[in-house]
Amino acid sequence: MTEEASPPDPEADELPATGLPAVDQALTALADLEQRPVSDHHTELAAAHEVLHDELQTPSGQVEGRG
Numbered sequence: 900m901t902e903e904a905s906p907p908d909p910e911a912d913e914l915p916a917t918g919l920p921a922v923d924q925a926l927t928a929l930a931d932l933e934q935r936p937v938s939d940h941h942t943e944l945a946a947a948h949e950v951l952h953d954e955l956q957t958p959s960g961q962v963e964g965r966g
Contacts, residue, residue, distance in 0.1 A: 925950040 914926050925947040932943055 919954055921950050922954055 914923070914930055917923055917926070928943060929947050932940060935943070
């Protein structure tokens with residue numbers, strides 16, 4: 900008998916790990932965005948966007964620190 904994986908709980912406190920440390924850090928930085936002043940949102944979102952853009956533009960296996 901095989902167990903099916905249960906769907907992710909949207910109320911869970913843990914963020915999913917992507918396996919990409921830079922992306923995981925960017926997601927962690929955004930996790931409490933709603934608790935921060937709106938004036939900080941642009942800066943935080945722009946930083947996360949830059950990380951995601953860099954990761955997507957780098958061929959797999961070519962990111963420094965990853966093998």
